[in-house]
Amino acid sequence: MGAKSRKTTPALGSEPPAAESSELPARWSAPRKSDLVLRLLRGEALDAVSRESQVPAHELETWKRIFLEQGARGLRIRGESEEREITLARAKIGELMMKLELAEHLIEKRASIMGSATGSQSAPRKMSDSPPAKVETSGRPRHP
Numbered sequence: 001m002g003a004k005s006r007k008t009t010p011a012l013g014s015e016p017p018a019a020e021s022s023e024l025p026a027r028w029s030a031p032r033k034s035d036l037v038l039r040l041l042r043g044e045a046l047d048a049v050s051r052e053s054q055v056p057a058h059e060l061e062t063w064k065r066i067f068l069e070q071g072a073r074g075l076r077i078r079g080e081s082e083e084r085e086i087t088l089a090r091a092k093i094g095e096l097m098m099k100l101e102l103a104e105h106l107i108e109k110r111a112s113i114m115g116s117a118t119g120s121q122s123a124p125r126k127m128s129d130s131p132p133a134k135v136e137t138s139g140r141p142r143h144p
Contacts, residue, residue, distance in 0.1 A: 028055070036060060037067045 028036075039049050040060060050057040 033063050034067065037064045040064050 036049055036053055036055065037060070040046060041064070046057050046060060049055075050060055053060075
C-alpha cells in the first residue's frame with residue numbers, strides 16, 4: 001500500500017502552491033490544523049475548506065470541536081485540585097446541616113416530652129433560648 005497523497009492548499013493570505021501535484025501531509029501538524037479550524041471559525045464554509053484542504057468534513061468538525069473544548073479548558077480559572085476541595089467542602093457542609101437538623105428535631109421532641117410530663121402546655125422553646133445539643137459523630141445525642 002502506498003502513502004496517501006493530498007494536495008496542499010494555501011491558507012488565506014499565503015501564496016498558491018507551486019504545483020498542483022504537490023502532496024498534502026499524511027499527518028497534519030497542530031499549527032496547520034489550527035489554521036484550518038480558524039478559517040472555519042472566521043466563517044468560511046466547511047465544504048470549501050474541506051475541498052481545498054482535502055480533509056474530510058467530519059475530520060474538520062472533530063478538529064474544531066477539540067479546538068473549542070481545549071480552548072474552554074484553558075480559560076478555566078480553577079484547577080482540578082481546587083474543584084476537589086470545593087466538592088469535599090460541600091459534602092462536609094451537607095453532613096453538618098443534617099446533624100444540625102437532627103439536633104433541632106431532638107431538642108423540639110425533648111422539649112415537648114418534658115412539657116407534657118410536667119403538665120404544662122407551654123410552647124417549645126426557640127433554638128436561641130436553649131443550650132446547644134451535643135451530637136456525637138454517630139448522630140445520636142449524648143444524654144447528660
